[in-house]
Amino acid sequence: MTQHVRNGWYLGAWSDEIGRRLTQRWITDLPVLFYRLPDGTVTAVEDRCPHRKYPLSLGHLDDAGILQCDYHGYRFGPDGVCVGVAEQADRPKAALRRFPLVERDGALWIWPGDPELADEGLLPDTSWLSDPGWTQVHGVVPLKARHLLLLENLLDLTHETFLHPTSIGNAAVAATPIDVTVDGYRVGFSRRMTGIQAPPFYEKSCGLTSPVDRWQDGEFYPPGIFVLNIRLAATGTEEPEGFHMKVLYGLTPALGNETHDFYALGRDYLVDDEELTKFQHEQQLAVMQEDVDALEAQEIMYATDQGAMAESSIRSDLAALRGRRALAKMLAREQQGDRAPRGRVSV
């Protein structure tokens, strides 16, 4: 049985990845087929034909939005219901497993679990992804490490000091404590660095002269979304004069202990500066590669730890520990088949 929470929104794809071409992506151990119907709406179904499990992504989509399995000809309408079998008189009672899907601000959010529990209200605000006052870059990076390790990476940014010292990290990050807030399963943290040296990425991104103030406000929307609000300003100036950036991560379990590491990085200034956009995108990918290398090395250590040695934790782990606990509670509830509306739960 999968060890992934399925009752929750995951970033399944970016809108610009999905067109008429049939696209397969593994999500929480399920093969998901994404495709866009003639009316422009996107459908996500389990990528196994109900007949003999052949991947429908190897089939065809016609102009009427009929999806045909190219092994034996089962055909499915836009609602996933079988409309017949090509060349045959049979019309089997069969339907694809369709996943709740929300397309919003250029992102496709999928709910791989119980459709009745899917609640759009659980999605974070992503309006900045489509706001003309912002510019953003986005993509997805493959990661051979379990979802939890990526989550803990994001909820404990002290690692920027050690893993990303040439771009976004310096001593101030690890040296500055965080405040942690918990709201139901959601976990937030904020770190206020004031009067510090700007790390290279921010120095170049904002053209600021140190000292600067740097604020990090992170929010984990379990099971798979993390948003980081970044504010930079010359020390002594007020927030309205600062530089705003946002990073959204979609932490989407793939198959086994592999994870899709979706990202979007946006800013609300110099939105037409393409050179800056290019620089930021390159830096974002370089930082993510440093994380991928670290997490894949860490994954091996977890996967092979037969004794499951106890872990030492410190105050800066608080947000990550709360996030881990939230995930564990969600998974336990889901495995117990608890379908009651979720109230506030302290994690």
Next chain:
Amino acid sequence: MTQHVRNGWYLGAWSDEIGRRLTQRWITDLPVLFYRLPDGTVTAVEDRCPHRKYPLSLGHLDDAGILQCDYHGYRFGPDGVCVGVAEQADRPKAALRRFPLVERDGALWIWPGDPELADEGLLPDTSWLSDPGWTQVHGVVPLKARHLLLLENLLDLTHETFLHPTSIGNAAVAATPIDVTVDGYRVGFSRRMTGIQAPPFYEKSCGLTSPVDRWQDGEFYPPGIFVLNIRLAATGTEEPEGFHMKVLYGLTPALGNETHDFYALGRDYLVDDEELTKFQHEQQLAVMQEDVDALEAQEIMYATDQGAMAESSIRSDLAALRGRRALAKMLAREQQGDRAPRGRVSV
């Protein structure tokens, strides 16, 4: 424990594959060593030395038919019995596990299970493989998919319409129902297509102008043999004037979910037309590659289907369902250790 039926004949090798060179091939999770003795007979033994399991296929065969393990010198006579250890005085009581083997019409049939149950009467007629009135090509293709998926592929040829549209398939195949016959564990089907367009392969193979009649008569000899009789004729002519082809498939489980996909394709006309033979062989391999690609994609979907979703079936699945049931019954019987002579069993 292996999940393969072992009490049955499998195509182990083609005669022209086996000479004095020691040849290893995995069959139903067993490493099998094939070699030809000086008198020309072929022997098949488990490819593990009884001493320390070293593969005997890495050893030597001398001109007297003595097989020597090249790790520590155990030596075995043509009957598989240990005749001594090179350079040593010991003569351990040890013997190789020998498998019943039948060489007939250029094919080597192996029975990997209980030798006492091996019954040549269970083999299909393969005289056409050596009949001078026929010509044939043969070989073997590796397949990373379980044996059952290959069987179901062959017992439901409606897939020719979708998977092989440029060679042997067109709409008529899927559109024409089959008759199914069951005889003990054996499952047969026949499909009579009349007045149809000839698919490209048959058009070129027979030089026929459409419309044609095309007959498919398939027979599954469980656990691992399938024979397809093909007859083509101009519509309105009688069978004796038609073109006859036969395809034999050996579906031989290898190790885990890998399978050897043996094939022979023969015809009873233009037997000296080497160009036609070359064309047919190329087409056969191209069709098999399309099947391999599909089955390997399908295998992943079965191997990862944690929920084991129910399957939808239609009338054209009848032969495949009967074949699947026959295999399951054989396996269950075998695992229960039932060694009674098999009577007629309805599947």
Next chain:
Amino acid sequence: MTQHVRNGWYLGAWSDEIGRRLTQRWITDLPVLFYRLPDGTVTAVEDRCPHRKYPLSLGHLDDAGILQCDYHGYRFGPDGVCVGVAEQADRPKAALRRFPLVERDGALWIWPGDPELADEGLLPDTSWLSDPGWTQVHGVVPLKARHLLLLENLLDLTHETFLHPTSIGNAAVAATPIDVTVDGYRVGFSRRMTGIQAPPFYEKSCGLTSPVDRWQDGEFYPPGIFVLNIRLAATGTEEPEGFHMKVLYGLTPALGNETHDFYALGRDYLVDDEELTKFQHEQQLAVMQEDVDALEAQEIMYATDQGAMAESSIRSDLAALRGRRALAKMLAREQQGDRAPRGRVSV
């Protein structure tokens, strides 16, 4: 749980492999980090940070011998105790798992199990590795086979006849019986070949004209050390005039069924003949590659033997059988948690 004996000395590394650079090596399913402190002593610790298991081998060692994890900044003193977290005020109570380590004669011996049981008295005499009257070469070869198969290879040298006929083996090895001695868990054997043809390696190594006498005296120090004493002399001369060689093997389980195959080959004559040293080293590596190829083929046969077929044994297996039994007894004792001082045990 690991199936490896951990309460015993294993060759962890050669001294010249370990400097200030952090070096990871898997030993008995544990990731071990080796590094040399500023005072020259070598430390071996589990290569998982107690914080979040990140490999410390990806961290840094400073000039004071402080090891820092480069994921979140945990820092450890030379004794493995956490001395703080970089940039943070926390000083968690955490310590690395340190392994007993002995550096002697250019070899680093590690005890991956219970430190209280580590007893230097169990190490064999290796003074010849650093004796100026001897010269030696050494290294390590990776092996994808379980430790036991390498042990049995070394305890039954009849395989030299079949696997190494162009270098160290000829018929005399398999033809000459061994005497076996057992002392507690230790197993020794001796083979006295007299008046034989010298195999090519020894002919060239010693410049002897056949017939020669060749003596092999092997000793297994369980769980992972094997020493072979080799003496060559012209037949009819006495021992003091002979040529002495020694081979030490470190059989160190790595991860799963992989093994580090450490070796040192020494001689007490022509110690300054570098050409001879080069020849011997090349031959040693060639012989080991023949063993690696054989053992990896054998490993597959053990790993896939579902029926676990019984093995046939002969007199020449006696040392190997005793070695296997010693290992099994050690493992059983260890798994029962027996920590009593070990007395003499007959194997």
